[in-house]
Amino acid sequence: MEDAQGMDPAARADLAARVGRAVDGLAEDAAEMLRSLVRVPSLTGSEGAAQKVVAARMRTDGLETEVWEPDAADLAPYADHVTFHESYAGRPNVIGRLPGAGGGRSLILNAHIDTVETGDPSTWTHPPFSGDIVDGRLYGRGACDMKGGLVTHLIALAALRSAGYRPRGDVTVQSTISEEDGGAGALAAVLRGGGADGAIITEPTRLAVIVAQGGSLMFRLRVPGRSAHACVRDEGVSAIENFHVLHRALLAFEARRNASIDHPLYAPIANKVPVNIGVLRAGSWPSSVPEWLEAEGRAGLVPGEDLDAFRDLFRDEVAAAAATDPYLNEHPPAVEWFGGQFAPAEVPRDAPLARLLSGAHAAIVGDPPPIEAATYGADMRHFVRVGGIPCVMYGAGDVRVAHHADEHVSLADLATATKVIALAVADWCGVAEA
Amino acid sequence: MEDAQGMDPAARADLAARVGRAVDGLAEDAAEMLRSLVRVPSLTGSEGAAQKVVAARMRTDGLETEVWEPDAADLAPYADHVTFHESYAGRPNVIGRLPGAGGGRSLILNAHIDTVETGDPSTWTHPPFSGDIVDGRLYGRGACDMKGGLVTHLIALAALRSAGYRPRGDVTVQSTISEEDGGAGALAAVLRGGGADGAIITEPTRLAVIVAQGGSLMFRLRVPGRSAHACVRDEGVSAIENFHVLHRALLAFEARRNASIDHPLYAPIANKVPVNIGVLRAGSWPSSVPEWLEAEGRAGLVPGEDLDAFRDLFRDEVAAAAATDPYLNEHPPAVEWFGGQFAPAEVPRDAPLARLLSGAHAAIVGDPPPIEAATYGADMRHFVRVGGIPCVMYGAGDVRVAHHADEHVSLADLATATKVIALAVADWCGVAEA
Missing domain, CATH: 3.40.630.10 (Zn peptidases)
Structure with missing residues (x-):
């Protein structure tokens, strides 16, 4: 010693x-x-x-x-x-x-x-x-x-x-x-x-x-939709269905990051950079197509990653996913960083x-x-x-x-x-x- | 006249x-x-x-x-x-x-x-x-x-x-x-x-x-998950991801009903029996895997349909979707009827x-x-x-x-x-x- x-x-x-x-x-x-x-x-x-x-x-x-x-x-x-x-x-x-x-x-x-x-x-x-x-x-x-x-x-x-x-x-x-x-x-x-x-x-x-x-950055997604009476729901656009698109994309993003990170101490960890959606709130009335959704989550980083560069990457991922959807392409979701921003x-x-x-x-x-x-x-x-x-x-x-x-x-x-x-x-x- | x-x-x-x-x-x-x-x-x-x-x-x-x-x-x-x-x-x-x-x-x-x-x-x-x-x-x-x-x-x-x-x-x-x-x-x-x-x-x-x-029955789904710290999120089960499974199933259920309903006055209407999820709430902390989700929505009926028979059908659909998921099969979601029950x-x-x-x-x-x-x-x-x-x-x-x-x-x-x-x-x- x-x-x-x-x-x-x-x-x-x-x-x-x-x-x-x-x-x-x-x-x-x-x-x-x-x-x-x-x-x-x-x-x-x-x-x-x-x-x-x-x-x-x-x-x-x-x-x-x-x-x-x-x-x-x-x-x-x-x-x-x-x-x-x-x-x-x-x-x-x-x-x-x-x-x-x-x-x-x-x-x-x-x-x-x-x-x-x-x-x-x-x-x-x-x-x-x-x-x-x-x-x-x-x-x-x-x-x-x-x-x-x-x-x-x-x-x-x-x-x-x-x-x-x-x-x-x-x-x-x-x-x-x-x-x-x-x-x-x-x-x-x-x-x-x-x-x-x-x-x-x-x-x-x-x-x-x-x-x-690890790093852990709390984020909030604000996902828009278009309200409509549920009886003609196809004339609205559900913010919840829009969110599904983004959630799938974020899980794929996490998987790609895990495959590419080569920090030796993180090698034994299957999910090195978890992206978690922890809180969801959407819509105001069961019989209306929800025009808004807020999702709060956290995204993980490994040492050596720069916070601002990661935030740009994350925004780009959300934007790319939104671009695949006709409605979200015209009405992009917003990404906000809030609360704990753990480098x-x-x-x-x-x-x-x-x-x-x-x-x-x-x-x-x-x-x-x-x-x-x-x-x-x-x-x-x-x-x-x-x-x-x-x-x-x-x-x-x-x-x-x-x-x-x-x-x-x-x-x-x-x-x-x-x-x-x-x-x-x-x-x-x-x-x-x- | x-x-x-x-x-x-x-x-x-x-x-x-x-x-x-x-x-x-x-x-x-x-x-x-x-x-x-x-x-x-x-x-x-x-x-x-x-x-x-x-x-x-x-x-x-x-x-x-x-x-x-x-x-x-x-x-x-x-x-x-x-x-x-x-x-x-x-x-x-x-x-x-x-x-x-x-x-x-x-x-x-x-x-x-x-x-x-x-x-x-x-x-x-x-x-x-x-x-x-x-x-x-x-x-x-x-x-x-x-x-x-x-x-x-x-x-x-x-x-x-x-x-x-x-x-x-x-x-x-x-x-x-x-x-x-x-x-x-x-x-x-x-x-x-x-x-x-x-x-x-x-x-x-x-x-x-x-x-x-039309009929319109308000329902609430309570979807369970298993909480975990987001840093080991794969050891939890996200109630939000579980909900995706049920939501997809309900949209497919709606499509099948639309294809089978033959009430003549509803023939010109593409979506005769809309199933709408209008309100979502899930989770309590961005950095925890959400262990609960509540979804509120409404399901449509056409004249001639019996309310109780429909409720049974809807429950069966939710149960069948849950059975396809390993976690939900063991922890089935709950269906509640609340609020407006429009025959x-x-x-x-x-x-x-x-x-x-x-x-x-x-x-x-x-x-x-x-x-x-x-x-x-x-x-x-x-x-x-x-x-x-x-x-x-x-x-x-x-x-x-x-x-x-x-x-x-x-x-x-x-x-x-x-x-x-x-x-x-x-x-x-x-x-x-x-």
């Missing part, structure tokens, strides 16, 4: 063992903290109540805790990259700082507190804000994406403390808002400065080290922080972790692209259950991730005996 | 001429009345304000005017046929009765006061509640469907009066509510009793005599009232009118099927502009329809000199 701060192997093995025991001893605390966080809804835009819980915990844990609302003026120059809100009143970031003993590298441990909506609660086996624990899994919206990640950070620091260690470098835990619609909270934290030598985001990576984050980002797969985190995982689990790319957008890009801070993602839970009914996290995996993060903190920042 | 009440040809020609001049003399009054009605929005469910205008006018015209709210309890047994509302408070029918001089047949002149919504107002050249008159057309929501029809009735009676005639049979003008969502208002009027020997509804028929009304209805094309109205049209216009079927549902069925009252439809305006941006009616056609209705009243009810 060339990146570890000069600890001898026996001391490090002893530290790993002591921290591991400390994490295991905090298992109930971790589960209870996660449950209490899941039980406070924190849909993007409504993070205030959950952040109060976070701030109280950080203070209890002895972190220098700051609660501050992002300033819209600071974010305005980046409005194209995050969902811009006129005000963040009632939506603070919460930052807990553990000043280092001195002489080590600094580290940011980031997690976002906001979650997506629940969808239809009746599709959940466990109510979305229950925090039910069944068979070692804790259920609820945000369980893995990513209140579990925030618990990972806080318990990791608590475990180091209770095991008798104090990091030498500064460690900053960030509970940031608005990740799901673009990451205004993390961006504001990066812009606020302070910086760090590295950052780890505990997104649910299934205990893989993620060094590349892709990556760090080298052998970046020091990635190698160090892999080493910590190997020390805890026994085998090295997968080094992977993600197809989702995340706050990683703000650290890498805006802050110039090496950033990787690593955490318990699976994105496959995020944004989904019955989102959950394995408490055993959460403990593993917590041990790995604690050891990574020690390796990266160095430790002094407390 | 065997159905006319024994008037000699010269007297009838004189009456037609005098009534025609009276209608022409009331052209400004008619345009102003229609404009004032268009300017008071009366979306289905919010008819109260417009009905006040109607009642005031009926009183001014000397009609015995009743304003009464339908009683939901009376309509409950018919809940499957009209959109059932728990209460009609603030949504009165307005009935204006002109007692006959004695010795003639009675006649109901019906028009509905409610309208559909405007759709996107920006798609209108003339604002939807403007009542703008340009090049002899009056524009606005309800201009032809069917505030114009109500004006036709009231001006027809005013013209008879000003020309010195009084009908021998009772004439009742009905301004009824809730036609667009199933006709609770007209049904309540029929159930209230009083009856009549015939009824004319001034729907916008382009001055054709309509003796057959088809017809009277013989040589029914006395149809022949009499044709004769009146021929006397005014010079040529006999087309005798046609309509593909839309209307209140006609309540008079025919529930009240046992022969009913036909005839009016100015075109259903092609109803439910549409820039709905309008030609004021010249409105005058023609008014003359025809006035003459038909005279022919049907007989007249005395006032």
Whole structure:
């Protein structure tokens, strides 16, 4: 572990063992903290109540805790990259700082507190804000994406403390808002400065080290039609039938992109650049031909792709599909970009922080972790692209259950991730005996 | 004119001429009345304000005017046929009765006061509640469907009066509510009793005599999917893509029905039984695979078709389409019937009232009118099927502009329809000199 701060192997093995025991001893605390966080809804835009819980915990844990609302003026120059809100009143970031003993590298441990909506609660086996624990899994919206990640950070620091260690470098835990619609909270934290030598985001990576984050651009299609009374529907033009044409074209576009992308980290992923239509609204009356349709979705990018060039390509695809239809050729659909505009980002797969985190995982689990790319957008890009801070993602839970009914996290995996993060903190920042 | 009440040809020609001049003399009054009605929005469910205008006018015209709210309890047994509302408070029918001089047949002149919504107002050249008159057309929501029809009735009676005639049979003008969502208002009027020997509804028929009304059943499809984060969208199942399967099947079903229906009055109509999807809603987040979709539409029937048998057929079609899809086969979509459930209805094309109205049209216009079927549902069925009252439809305006941006009616056609209705009243009810 060339990146570890000069600890001898026996001391490090002893530290790993002591921290591991400390994490295991905090298992109930971790589960209870996660449950209490899941039980406070924190849909993007409504993070205030959950952040109060976070701030109280950080203070209890002895972190220098700051609660501050992002300033819209600071974010305005980046409005194209995050969902811009006129005000963040009632939506603070919460930052807990553990000043280092001195002489080590600094580290940011980031997690976002906001979650997506629940969808239809009746599709959940466990109510979305229950925090039910069944068979070692804790259920609820945000369980893995990513209140579990925030618990990972806080318990990791608590475990180091209770095991008798104090990091030498500064460690900053960030509970940031608005990740799901673009990451205004993390961006504001990066812009606020302070910086760090590295950052780890505990997104649910299934205990893989993620060094590349996909781009994800939210778009809206406005598809026109011509209204008519349904009794003479052939004299109208259905915006819904028009949309079918565009949807088929977008799925073909996605397939062509997947066949042509050759980023090595994305090679194992069948759908590297998903184009998803997530929301549809059309028409106003069952017995009228719908004259309008709005579709909202997201399109994926891989690192190395330029946002503006991709947007042009996407518009061209929509225009080409429209040109194949007599009505749409005369009445072209509109493409708008809105909300989260996640640029892709990556760090080298052998970046020091990635190698160090892999080493910590190997020390805890026994085998090295997968080094992977993600197809989702995340706050990683703000650290890498805006802050110039090496950033990787690593955490318990699976994105496959995020944004989904019955989102959950394995408490055993959460403990593993917590041990790995604690050891990574020690390796990266160095430790002094407390 | 065997159905006319024994008037000699010269007297009838004189009456037609005098009534025609009276209608022409009331052209400004008619345009102003229609404009004032268009300017008071009366979306289905919010008819109260417009009905006040109607009642005031009926009183001014000397009609015995009743304003009464339908009683939901009376309509409950018919809940499957009209959109059932728990209460009609603030949504009165307005009935204006002109007692006959004695010795003639009675006649109901019906028009509905409610309208559909405007759709996107920006798609209108003339604002939807403007009542703008340009090049002899009056524009606005309800201009032809069917505030114009109500004006036709009231001006027809005013013209008879000003020309010195009084009908021998009772004439009742009905301004009824809730036609667009199933006709609770007209049904309540029929159930209230009083009856009549015939009824004319001034729907916008382009001055054709309509003796057959299509059925129109509103349906809702609930189409399931399986949610997933968009970054792994292939692990979800899109309710939108599932809907495409069902929509294609419904369009094929419509085509097969059109090929097999052999009702002679519908032979000239290419799409006899339109299946329209008018409203779509799906998904909750652009970056999640949509797990739900709701589609609302209407399916058409021709007279002679049984509602329950058709509903079974429709369900079978949806089920058969779902069975072709691996996901829908396991997670079948639901079909619900809601809102307007318009049964088809017809009277013989040589029914006395149809022949009499044709004769009146021929006397005014010079040529006999087309005798046609309509593909839309209307209140006609309540008079025919529930009240046992022969009913036909005839009016100015075109259903092609109803439910549409820039709905309008030609004021010249409105005058023609008014003359025809006035003459038909005279022919049907007989007249005395006032």
